[in-house]
Amino acid sequence: MSDPAPVHPARALWRLFEPVYAVTFLQPESRAAFEAAGLDGGWRGYFAGRSAPLGAVDAPPVIAAFFSFAPATVERALPQVWTHASPERVLTARTEGSSAALARLLAAVEPGRIEAAADALEGAVDRLDCAGRVLAAANAALPRPADVHGRLWQAAAVLREHRGDGHVAALVAAGLDGCEAPVLHCALDADREVLQPMRGWTDEEWEAAAARLVERGWLTARGAVTELGRSRHRSVEAATDLAAGRAWEGLPDGELDRLTAALRPIAAICRERMPVNPLAMPLVSPLSVPPVEPVAVPPVSPPAMAPADPRNQR
Template structure:
């Protein structure tokens, strides 16, 4: 498959498809319908709602397992939300709020998209979920075990969520295997092109924590003192992306002729609408997820 931004450069199908379904998942947390659903459930429309909604498939967990599973969020940011958030809304209520909000967001945003394309995308992503092996992938497994919604927009969001958590779990494994910690990962991400002014506050790291992580990466030879990738850093970054693609790739292997092209064609207009609403564009930057 080809990179949707630079079609002359082929990329792994797992990465090309992630670029298309990641915006479908991510956009819903930023929209008024989701904020309203979280607030009606007793959550706020900001970080406590986000952490509750994304962690809810795991049950009423405290901060430590969420810090581990989410990986690139500052522990202090997670600890401000968990476990206190469960006194305001149970995991079941948080799940209901995220399902309600995400379906409403997609129904509004995707109104211009032909209904048959939405149905095609939802069905194909659900079939991919059925093929996914969730061994070693805690967030993917917890989401895959949830009942599937019945409306097409809810189905689309749920399937995209399972697949992005599946890829994300594999990406975290690759980061851990490379010896990176939760702050070094977004620092590296910014060295490849992401906007620190956007990403750092989204992950909750202080300037001191960010600089310390950058200093560690300089010491390992991955970054220059100016925060740019060294040749070693570029090699290690490519290795991380290749490992992530490999871990996610089995879902998309050995598919019938034309299947992935049909899924891509259905997802492309959906992803374009969702991507336009994101503060960080996954198609405009090298795709380090965490």
């Protein structure tokens, strides 16, 4: 039996910061903050929260950037949400809600470890090249929160959107459209009954996308993924990892291990409380994202930090 292929460092770290990011949509503190801002209903908070760094945008740029949501689903929220709350108010709500959620979830985590994780993720944000990554660039340009839980969440959000922007580029380069991508995902390891309504595609749109993938040789007539489809999917994931990897290049010896050790128990707690994120993706994917078990690691003392350079608060 051959050894499993090594996991790209960018993918391994994504598995750890994605659960931190996801608190902004499912935890009660986050929902309450969005509702207090006038955004009742989960989808209003979702579309406003993710798009607010771009300003009071209309639906078309968000349809393009979020990629795999049906246009009609986005149009039900945007631009109407901005009549209830300005982008600035939404940004305040998402930061306050996410910070409060993490403060509760991570109450038992040694504070120095949270500080170290926030410092390390912010360092990764400072190294990012956001060219061609609009959502990442917009999030990186926001001021950093003052509290450690807000800092941890915002850094995770920037890194998550950076990877997501690269993933969308890889999907487009592979010739997939916004409906074909989730159809292929369901053929691989996702649940159509969950994912299709969450993305808002009609049965007619879904079946038409599946037919296009069959014609291309990626799916069989019964909807099963072919070897060609698997190969193309692996290429997309490899391109995504490669595009996300530059943030983690050139780290000092041992820094990656220290970051992983600081994030692992944090991610495990968040994942335990949220097995499914708002994009209808398991935070522990059956095929590609094995669970991360909490481990006992020695307390990590945060390094002394110089005052923040405004040029780095991208």
